[in-house]
Amino acid sequence: MNEEQSRLLESLREQSHQLGDKWVDYWQTYSYIDTWQFWLNLVFLVLPLIILYFKLDKSRALQLGFFGFSGHVLSTYVDSYSTRFGHWEYPYQVIPVLPLSIGLDTSLIHVAYMLVYQWTIHHKKKYYVATTILAAFFAFIFKPILSALHLFQLSEGNNYFHVFLWYFLGGILSK
Numbered sequence: 721m722n723e724e725q726s727r728l729l730e731s732l733r734e735q736s737h738q739l740g741d742k743w744v745d746y747w748q749t750y751s752y753i754d755t756w757q758f759w760l761n762l763v764f765l766v767l768p769l770i771i772l773y774f775k776l777d778k779s780r781a782l783q784l785g786f787f788g789f790s791g792h793v794l795s796t797y798v799d800s801y802s803t804r805f806g807h808w809e810y811p812y813q814v815i816p817v818l819p820l821s822i823g824l825d826t827s828l829i830h831v832a833y834m835l836v837y838q839w840t841i842h843h844k845k846k847y848y849v850a851t852t853i854l855a856a857f858f859a860f861i862f863k864p865i866l867s868a869l870h871l872f873q874l875s876e877g878n879n880y881f882h883v884f885l886w887y888f889l890g891g892i893l894s895k
Contacts, residue, residue: 740817747816757812757871764823765814768831777838788834791894795825798886807878812871821872829858833891851891859884 721729751758776784799820802808810821836854840847859880866872874880 744816747813751812751816755812757869758814760869760871761812761814761821761823764821764828765826766823768827772831772834775835775838777842780838780841784834784838787837787894788830791830791833791890792826794890794893795829795886796820798890799825802886806875807882808872808874810872829887832858833894837895847895848892851895852888855884855887855891858887 751761753759803810803820810824813821815822832854833851836850837847839845840850863872863880863883867874874883
């Protein structure tokens with residue numbers, strides 16, 4: 721590594737450290753455990769996992785678990801990219817060091833997709849139609865509600881149709 725590259729890398733590391741400290745300060749000021757937003761995000765994380773525990777078809781746990789894991793990995797990458805490059809943001813979080821909404825991205829949305837997938841298997845329904853409906857619900861109803869509550873913000877140039885495409889593609893690619 722040459723000297724210029726080393727200096728640039730050190731500068732980026734320092735800026736990243738400073739930004740991480742600012743995120744923790746922001747979280748302690750606006751999203752700490754004494755806010756309703758923290759508790760709602762915690763519910764988004766914990767409640768779906770409890771529901772999944774009781775509703776999951778244990779005979780298909782591996783298949784459903786792999787489906788959920790695939791969706792989780794895809795959405796984590798998409799959400800990390802989108803928050804890092806300013807397409808959208810989550811002003812309130814459960815864990816301050818992650819730019820994404822851990823409750824939504826690791827629990828609520830994927831449990832919903834897993835339960836819809838399970839339902840389509842058991843009732844011999846069309847998965848792609850169900851995924852389209854679920855993606856539309858999350859993108860055009862749920863996310864605007866979160867926006868009204870200031871729990872989710874789209875940046876300029878992005879809209880709920882873009883969110884719909886990510887949810888739809890995530891559901892398709894997970895399968």
